[in-house]
Amino acid sequence: MKKLTILLLVAIFYGCKTPSSQKSVDEIDKKVDSLLSIMTLQEKIGQMNQYNGFWNVTGPAPNEGDAAKKYEHLKNGWVGSMLNVRGVKEVKEVQKIAVEQSRLGIPLIIGFDVIHGYETQSPIPLAEAASWDLNAIKKSAKMAAKEAAAAGINWTFAPMVDISRDARWGRVMEGAGEDPYLGSVIAKARVEGFQGEDLSNPLTIAACAKHFAGYGFAEAGKDYNTVDVGTSTLQNIIFPPFKAAIESDVKTFMNAFNELNGIPATGNTYLQRKVLKSEWNFNGFVVSDWGSIMEMTYHGYAANIQNAAEIAVNAGSDMDMESYAYVNHLYDLVQEGKVLETDINDAVKRILRVKFELGLFDNPYLYCDETREKEILGSKEIQDAALDMAKKSIVLLKNEGNMLPLAKNGQKIALIGALAADKNSPLGSWRIAAKDNSAVSVLEGMQQYKGNSLTYTKGADVYNGDTNFIFEVNINTSDTSGFSEAATAAKNADVVLMVLGEVGYQSGEGRSRTSLDLPGVQQKLLETVYQANKNVVLVLNNGRPLAINWAQENIPAIVEAWQLGSQTGNAVAQVLYGDYNPSGKLPMTFPKHVGQVPLYYNYKNTGRPGPKKEVFWAHYQDIDNEPLYPFGYGLSYTTFSYSNLKINSVANNKVSVSVSVTNTGKVAGKEVVQLYLQDVVASVTRPVKELKAFEMVSLKPNETKTITFTLTDKALGFYDNNGVFKVESGLFKVFVGGDSKNTMNTEFSLP
Ligand code: BGC
Numbered sequence: 001m002k003k004l005t006i007l008l009l010v011a012i013f014y015g016c017k018t019p020s021s022q023k024s025v026d027e028i029d030k031k032v033d034s035l036l037s038i039m040t041l042q043e044k045i046g047q048m049n050q051y052n053g054f055w056n057v058t059g060p061a062p063n064e065g066d067a068a069k070k071y072e073h074l075k076n077g078w079v080g081s082m083l084n085v086r087g088v089k090e091v092k093e094v095q096k097i098a099v100e101q102s103r104l105g106i107p108l109i110i111g112f113d114v115i116h117g118y119e120t121q122s123p124i125p126l127a128e129a130a131s132w133d134l135n136a137i138k139k140s141a142k143m144a145a146k147e148a149a150a151a152g153i154n155w156t157f158a159p160m161v162d163i164s165r166d167a168r169w170g171r172v173m174e175g176a177g178e179d180p181y182l183g184s185v186i187a188k189a190r191v192e193g194f195q196g197e198d199l200s201n202p203l204t205i206a207a208c209a210k211h212f213a214g215y216g217f218a219e220a221g222k223d224y225n226t227v228d229v230g231t232s233t234l235q236n237i238i239f240p241p242f243k244a245a246i247e248s249d250v251k252t253f254m255n256a257f258n259e260l261n262g263i264p265a266t267g268n269t270y271l272q273r274k275v276l277k278s279e280w281n282f283n284g285f286v287v288s289d290w291g292s293i294m295e296m297t298y299h300g301y302a303a304n305i306q307n308a309a310e311i312a313v314n315a316g317s318d319m320d321m322e323s324y325a326y327v328n329h330l331y332d333l334v335q336e337g338k339v340l341e342t343d344i345n346d347a348v349k350r351i352l353r354v355k356f357e358l359g360l361f362d363n364p365y366l367y368c369d370e371t372r373e374k375e376i377l378g379s380k381e382i383q384d385a386a387l388d389m390a391k392k393s394i395v396l397l398k399n400e401g402n403m404l405p406l407a408k409n410g411q412k413i414a415l416i417g418a419l420a421a422d423k424n425s426p427l428g429s430w431r432i433a434a435k436d437n438s439a440v441s442v443l444e445g446m447q448q449y450k451g452n453s454l455t456y457t458k459g460a461d462v463y464n465g466d467t468n469f470i471f472e473v474n475i476n477t478s479d480t481s482g483f484s485e486a487a488t489a490a491k492n493a494d495v496v497l498m499v500l501g502e503v504g505y506q507s508g509e510g511r512s513r514t515s516l517d518l519p520g521v522q523q524k525l526l527e528t529v530y531q532a533n534k535n536v537v538l539v540l541n542n543g544r545p546l547a548i549n550w551a552q553e554n555i556p557a558i559v560e561a562w563q564l565g566s567q568t569g570n571a572v573a574q575v576l577y578g579d580y581n582p583s584g585k586l587p588m589t590f591p592k593h594v595g596q597v598p599l600y601y602n603y604k605n606t607g608r609p610g611p612k613k614e615v616f617w618a619h620y621q622d623i624d625n626e627p628l629y630p631f632g633y634g635l636s637y638t639t640f641s642y643s644n645l646k647i648n649s650v651a652n653n654k655v656s657v658s659v660s661v662t663n664t665g666k667v668a669g670k671e672v673v674q675l676y677l678q679d680v681v682a683s684v685t686r687p688v689k690e691l692k693a694f695e696m697v698s699l700k701p702n703e704t705k706t707i708t709f710t711l712t713d714k715a716l717g718f719y720d721n722n723g724v725f726k727v728e729s730g731l732f733k734v735f736v737g738g739d740s741k742n743t744m745n746t747e748f749s750l751p
Helices: 003-014 022-037 041-047 065-076 088-101 125-129 134-150 170-174 180-195 231-247 269-279 305-315 325-335 341-357 370-376 380-393 442-447 483-491 522-532 549-554 565-576
Strands: 049-052 081-083 109-112 208-212 252-255 285-287 395-399 412-416 453-457 495-501 536-541 557-560 640-651 654-663 669-679 690-699 704-711 730-737 743-750
Touching: 022 341, 041 049, 041 065, 041 325, 041 341, 049 065, 065 088, 088 109, 088 370, 109 341, 125 134, 125 170, 125 180, 125 380, 134 180, 134 370, 134 380, 180 231, 180 690, 208 231, 208 269, 252 269, 269 305, 285 341, 305 325, 305 341, 325 341, 380 565, 412 442, 412 483, 442 453, 442 495, 442 565, 453 483, 483 522, 495 522, 522 536, 522 549, 536 565, 557 565, 640 669, 640 730, 640 743, 654 669, 654 690, 654 730, 654 743, 669 704, 690 704
Parallel strands: 049 081, 081 109, 208 252, 252 285, 412 453, 412 495, 495 536, 536 557
Antiparallel strands: 395 557, 640 654, 654 704, 669 690, 669 730, 730 743
């Protein structure tokens, strides 16, 4: 076909706008089919190929090596998507090549890890999860989408919905914690936030539920490690947030680096074809993780890269991220009959559909408006949302003698800890598009309150040299030369504020730890300062639960401040001074010791529960089974009491439960009222309790509100070992309270 005729045809196909009704879904499918019918096999395969950004668009086009090859592929229409190309100028440049130089001019979808913000960073996802505030989380994703979309991006590799029970795993920072119910409602909030109501709006982007599946269950918390889990855990713990993402119409999925029960996720037909595309009816596309098709050769599952391509595509992986497997081998595999062209067609349709929905066929430069980029990036609206989210993410862990909030006047405050002045670390781990040193530090936040005198000394470095995304952090394990200055500052102060914990790059991908202690010399620094002045407030910065027993036993006030993003210092100062009353609750159990891990609230009773006098029960001899802080835990500057827990009715698998909550303190506050269930006897053993509902209530002092929860099938049932969802009759225990341990209890029976 002559190029002119093709362009004409393509223009007709692309012609109409992209509305969002069912009719439009059918219209899009028609357009996709028409386009597919004029594509060559190699062009189809091109749509399934994704490359990382490979040249500086302001320089000359590459003419040698890999970059030249990729450039050629782009011009040939053999690239369907690019990642890590960002900023309107760059995106426009690559899009122009795809649209103007390739035969069919199919626009690229531009992917990026918009994980907790784009240029403006919001709190790390685990911190956001601690807010339990679904509206705020949705808004945070919406703002991240807006900023990223304004910079040319139209697809994020988020949310990560992997459940994990292992604080050693560095990527717990990127998820919503250990619970499948909380994980599911947060998955929904994030997908809806990123995608909005109309994907073709240039301020929304396609989301990606990742990593399908089991990635958070890496053995020993070591990233990329083997995953071996049974059906019950897979169905009831790992799958639910992925399902919730589909119910929210998530457009894409990413598979995972890990093997699951002997089959790499990327080559896993059960996961991708049977569960995802068939049982769950997912009609978006699946992208591989970075190089994960090629990595099947290392897993010992594919003989070579060609074989890996065959396995991946046959298993339902639609797009190849940076393995060069599809672009180089799929053509031959189809010729040899090892891969069916109908399967290629299916993958391409899925990809094209998302491009249509994004509005890219109406206008390939829809996300490329320089004026919009200037207006939106770092705007007040986005910064304000990041601050709001940061305050909501803070968890008050201890507040003996109401040491907090701090008095605003006449106090001498010593601020200690290198992290207090760090403007990079609070940006977290996924901050590729953030400006270096752009976070408001705790020091800067505290300086805004002028009524007290503030002296700062770092005490000790947390790390030596620099930190970055690629290499290990070099932790300071020996230099204590600043300790005496810190002790003197503490002695001369009324209150000591210590900011300690992990730097941003100690959690995230490839950043597992075997210890959950304060890294380096920080524990020693804490103890040294405490000897000088016991009035210590400890502000923790961390991307995972930490085992801070000594602090819990000795330090009067502890605030969990995670890595809170661009507005960190403002959020921390407002909480410490009581201008914001914290309401965060832990989305992951904090252990007393790393040896207890995996430690999670929804464990099984075992045949040997305890405690017992003799040794023959499920326990350790050197530490009890309790967490340091349980799942769902968090204090406030006020107190709440619970009363009147009642089962109102049980009818047709619909149970109504109500409880009254009273603010018994002196200031207004918010409480996350949590409801847990135990299905006492079941055909597959059930956990001792499972979160099934929660509600956030705002209460003035002395105010009481009654909350009513309605539990339906979804809350009452579970998946059996054949993947069948069941609600079984019998006794159910109900636990309601402000965390997973401290609850009122009642029960009901299902007939
Ligand atoms: C990560 C993904 C990420 C991808 C692209 C991989 O290493 O596992 O979560 O989206 O890189 O940057």
